[in-house]
Amino acid sequence: MAECMNSIFRAVKSFSCIIAALGVCNYSNANSDVDFSQWTLAWSDEFDYENEGLEHKWISQNGPTENEWVLSSRWRDNAVVDDGVLLLKAKKESRGGQDWTTGNVWSKRTFGYGYYEARMKYAGAYGINNSFWLWPKQGTPEGEKACEIDINEGHYPNIINTNVHNWTDKYTLPNGRVAHSDNQLHHTLHGDPEHHVTLEEAVSTQKIRLRSNNPASIHIAEFRVMSDSGENAATAASITTNGVFSKLPSKESFAIDGKADTRWVSQKHGEKWLELHWDTPQQVSAIEFSNGWLQEFGASEGKYRNLISDYVIEYYDGDDWVQVAQYDASHVADYSAQWHTYGLEWDEDYFRFYLDGELYHQMRNDVCFSDTTILFSLAILKADIAGPVTDAIDGTSMKVDWVRYYTKP
Numbered sequence: 121m122a123e124c125m126n127s128i129f130r131a132v133k134s135f136s137c138i139i140a141a142l143g144v145c146n147y148s149n150a151n152s153d154v155d156f157s158q159w160t161l162a163w164s165d166e167f168d169y170e171n172e173g174l175e176h177k178w179i180s181q182n183g184p185t186e187n188e189w190v191l192s193s194r195w196r197d198n199a200v201v202d203d204g205v206l207l208l209k210a211k212k213e214s215r216g217g218q219d220w221t222t223g224n225v226w227s228k229r230t231f232g233y234g235y236y237e238a239r240m241k242y243a244g245a246y247g248i249n250n251s252f253w254l255w256p257k258q259g260t261p262e263g264e265k266a267c268e269i270d271i272n273e274g275h276y277p278n279i280i281n282t283n284v285h286n287w288t289d290k291y292t293l294p295n296g297r298v299a300h301s302d303n304q305l306h307h308t309l310h311g312d313p314e315h316h317v318t319l320e321e322a323v324s325t326q327k328i329r330l331r332s333n334n335p336a337s338i339h340i341a342e343f344r345v346m347s348d349s350g351e352n353a354a355t356a357a358s359i360t361t362n363g364v365f366s367k368l369p370s371k372e373s374f375a376i377d378g379k380a381d382t383r384w385v386s387q388k389h390g391e392k393w394l395e396l397h398w399d400t401p402q403q404v405s406a407i408e409f410s411n412g413w414l415q416e417f418g419a420s421e422g423k424y425r426n427l428i429s430d431y432v433i434e435y436y437d438g439d440d441w442v443q444v445a446q447y448d449a450s451h452v453a454d455y456s457a458q459w460h461t462y463g464l465e466w467d468e469d470y471f472r473f474y475l476d477g478e479l480y481h482q483m484r485n486d487v488c489f490s491d492t493t494i495l496f497s498l499a500i501l502k503a504d505i506a507g508p509v510t511d512a513i514d515g516t517s518m519k520v521d522w523v524r525y526y527t528k529p
Contacts, residue, residue, distance in 0.1 A: 152474075152476075152477030152478070153474065153477055153478055153479040154235060154463065154465070154474060154477050156526070158528065158529075159234075159235055159526035159527065159528060159529075160526060160527055160528070160529050161524060161525075161526055162234065162525050162526060162527045163229070163231070163524070163525040164522065164523065164524040164525065165177055165178075165522065165523050166204065166521075166522045167201050167204055167205055167206045167520065167521070167522065168204050169201065170201065171200055171201045171202070173201065174199065174201050174206070174225065177227060177228055177229070178199075178225040178226065178227060178228065179225065179226055179227075179228060179257075180194075180195070180196035180199045180223065180224065180225050181194040181195070181196075181223075181224050182194075182195050182196055183195075183216050184216035184217050184218055185216075185218065185499070187499075189501050189502055189503065189505060190499045190500065190501060190502075191218060191219060191220050191499075191500040191501065191502050191509065192210070192218055192220035192221055192222040192498075192499055192500040193215050193216030193217065193218040193220075193221050193222075194221065194222050194223055194224045194497070194498075194499075195215070195216075195221055195223065196223075197221075197223075198210075198211065198221050198222055198223030198498075199223035199224065199225050200223075204521070205519050205520065205521055206225070206496065206519070206520040207223075207517040207518070207519055208222060208223035208224060208225075208243075208496060208497070208498035208517055208518040208519075208520075209222070209223055209498075209515075209516075209517040210222050210243055210245075210248065210498060210500060210513050210514065210515070210516050210517065211514060211515070212511060212513070212514040220500045220513070222248075222497075222498040222499060222500060223497075223498055224251075224495065224496060224497030224498060224499075225495070225496055225497075226255075226257050226493045226494065226495040226496075227493045227494040227495070229493075230256075230258055230491040230492060230493055231254070231491060231492055231493070231494060231525055232490075232491050232492075232527075233466055233467045233468065233527070234465075234466065234525055234526055234527045234528070235463065235464070235465045235466075235525070235526040235527075236254070236271060236463065236464045236466070236494065236523075236524070236525055236526075237461050237462065237463035237464070237474070237523070237524055238252050238271075238461070238462055238496070238520055238521075238522065238523040238524070239459055239460070239461045239520070239521040239522050240252060240272075240274075240459070240460065240461075240462060240518065240519060240520050240521070241455065241456055241457070241458065241459055241460075241518065241519040242274050242275075242276050242277070242455040242456040242518060243276065243456060243498060243513070243516035243517055243518045244276060244277075244454070244456030244457070244516050245276055245456075245510070245512040245513040245516050246275075246276055246333060246335065246506060246507025246508050246509075246510070246512070246513075247500055247501060247504075247506050247507050247508055247509035247510065247513055248275070248276060248498060248499070248500055248501070248506055248513060248516070248518075249273050249274075249275065249497075249498070249499040249500075249501050249505075249506050250272070250273070250274040250275070250276075250498060250518045251270065251272070251273045251274070251495065251496065251497045251498070251499065252270075252271045252272050252274075252462055252494075252495075252496055252520075252523075253268065253269060253270045253271055253272075253273070253494075253495050253497070254268070254269040254271070254464075254466075254492040254493065254494060254495070255267075255268050255269075255492060255493060255495055256490060256491065256492045256493065257493040257495075258491070258493065260288070260490060261490050264489060264490040265286050265287075265288040265289070265487045265488070265489075265490075266286070266287040266288045267284070267285065267286060267287070267288075267487050267488035267489075267490070267492070268283070268284070268285035268287060269283075269284055269285075269464065269466065269471065269488055269492070270282055270283040270284070270285075270304075271462055271463070271464040271473065272462045274455060274462075275335040275336075275429075275506045275507065276335075276450070276454075276455070276456055276506070276507065277429060277448075277449050277450035277453065277454045277455060277456065278308065278309075278310050278311070278429070278449055278450070278452070278453040278454065278455045279306055279307070279308060279335060279336065279429065280306075280307040280308075280309065280462070280475065281304060281305070281306055281307070282303075282304075282305050282307065282473050282481055283302055283303055283304040283305070284302065284303050284471060284483065284485075284487065284488065285300060285301070285302045286300055286301040286302070286487045287300055288300075289301060301487070303483060305425060305481065306336045306425055306426050307423065307424075307425055307480060307481060308412060308424050308425060308426060308427035308429075308449075309423060309424070309475055309480060310449075310452055310453035311412075311424065311427040311428075311449055311452050311453070312427075312452075313341075313410055313411055313412045313414070313424055313427060314408070314409075314410055315408065315409050315410075315411070315428075315431075315447065316406065316408045317406060317407045317408070317433060317444060317445040318405070318406045319404065319405055319406060319407075319444060322347075322348055322403050322404060322405040323403075323404050323435055323437070323442075323444075324401045324402070324403055324404075325401060325402060325404060325435040325436055325437065326397060326398045326399075326400070326401050326402065326436065327395065327396065327397055327398075327435065327436035328345055328357075328395070328396045328404065328407065328433070328434070328435050328436075329393060329394065329395035329396070329433070329434055329435075329436075329441070330343070330393065330394045330395075330409070330431050330432070330433050331391060331392070331393045331431065331432045331434070332391070332392045332393070332428055332429070332430055332431040332432075333391055333392075333429075333430055333504070333507050333508050334392055334428050334429045334430060334431075334507070335429065335504070335505065335506045335507040336388060336426060337365045337385050337386045337387065337388050337392070337426065338385070338386045338392045338411060338426070338428050339383050339384075339385050339386075339411055339412050339413055339426045340374075340375040340383060340384045340386075340394060340409055340410070340411050341374075341375075341380055341381075341382070341383040341409075341410040341411065341412075341413070342375065342376070342377075342378070342379070342380055342409060342410045343375045343376055343394060343396070343407075343408075343409040344407070344408040344409065345357070345396065345402065345404055345406075345407055346404070346405055346406040346407070346408065347402065347403050347404065347405060348403060348405045352378070353398065353402045353404070354376040354396060355376055355377070355378050356398065357376060357396035357397060357398050358396070358397045358398075359372050359373060359375060359376055359394065359395070359396055359397075360372070360394075360395050360397070361375075361384065361386060361392075361393060361394045361395070362386055362387050362390065362391065362392050362393050362394075363386065363387035364384065364385065364386070364387065365385040365386060365387055365388060368385045370383060370384055370385040371384065372384055372394075375394060376396070380410065383413065388505070389503040389504050389505060390503070390504050391504070391508075404435065407433055407444070407445070411426070411427060411428045412424045412425060412426045412427040412428070413425055413426060423480050423481070427449070428447070428449070429448075429449040429507075430447060430448050430449060431445075431446070431447050432445070432446050432447075433445040433446075456516075459521060460475060460476055461474075461475070461476050461477065462474070462475060463475075463477070466485070466488065467485070468485060468489060469484065469485055470482060470483070470484060470485055471483050471484075471485055471488075494523060494525070496518070496520055496523075498517070498518045500513060
């Protein structure tokens with residue numbers, strides 16, 4: 121019965137692809153911002169074949185990963201087609217001189233301007249980069265830029281990272297590090313910027329803290345500690361944090377300055393934390409904070425970035441830290457449990473990024489004009505870039521249901 125159902129599923133998926141190619145409909149894009157009547161399906165892979173068929177369209181890495189931020193070697197064994205889905209698997213095993221293995225593939229053929237989309241699930245653990253991206257594996261033509269387009273470097277549970285890298289024009293920073301032009305943005309399209317914690321009974325304390333394993337920097341616009349009288353005691357506190365992200369106008373004091381238009385932005389790597397201290401005990405009945413930042417112009421208007429993915433709030437009772445609240449964004453939206461479609465429209469003027477057919481970000485194209493390949497890759501990242509690396513990663517996988525490429529007639 122299971123094999124019969126899988127055969128039916130693959131047949132339905134293939135039929136949907138045929139219908140999409142005819143321009144009649146696209147089953148993944150109901151109420152879509154993408155007008156498919158303007159596009160023709162030029163290439164796709166539905167992964168509706170046995171595992172050995174992967175080599176017809178894709179190449180897999182077999183060996184260690186040279187990128188200094190990646191902890192996993194990558195192997196064909198970790199790229200598996202199973203029941204119509206490509207699985208890029210993460211395993212805790214020493215191979216190729218690295219302590220983890222994962223999988224990746226890149227297309228044998230090249231692609232140009234058009235609309236790209238893939239239906240995916242993230243691997244269900246922190247510490248992992250789930251990537252759908254474009255890179256000229258065939259080499260960059262003379263006179264063109266080495267251009268990387270990250271349609272999504274997704275981090276569990278629901279962070280979308282877009283980026284356009286210019287790897288040709290590099291420069292040296294004052295600290296001696298060689299850098300290049302990029303435009304990395306962390307989008308959080310599901311979640312609430314406001315968090316309110318009301319205590320069942322008021323507590324007396326001289327210390328309150330928030331801790332988080334959020335993969336990127338956390339952005340706290342205002343952290344408030346409320347008394348029974350409704351006064352905000354945070355503005356009179358001393359504050360310590362895990363540090364400040366140097367690339368944005370930020371100070372620790374901005375988290376408690378009573379102003380909604382300033383924000384503390386934490387260091388990017390490692391555990392993030394904010395702690396308040398008072399000289400005398402405070403009666404605390406509620407804790408509130410605003411986080412992330414709202415895009416107020418362009419295609420991203422009304423969309424939030426950098427919403428916090430998890431936290432624990434505690435107070436100090438004189439002997440121990442006592443937890444009063446815990447938050448996990450996977451309870452709001454878990455992209456490892458839910459299928460979502462990630463899309464990119466690329467032409468000589470713009471990049472337009474889509475989630476489930478909805479446009480959420482747009483930027484000018486000043487660098488990417490030559491043909492490229494499609495890549496899917498799973499990477500385990502050091503320095504807590506995608507959150508802490510733990511044994512929870514072992515056995516997880518990034519899943520790709522299908523990938524499609526459209527061109528204008």
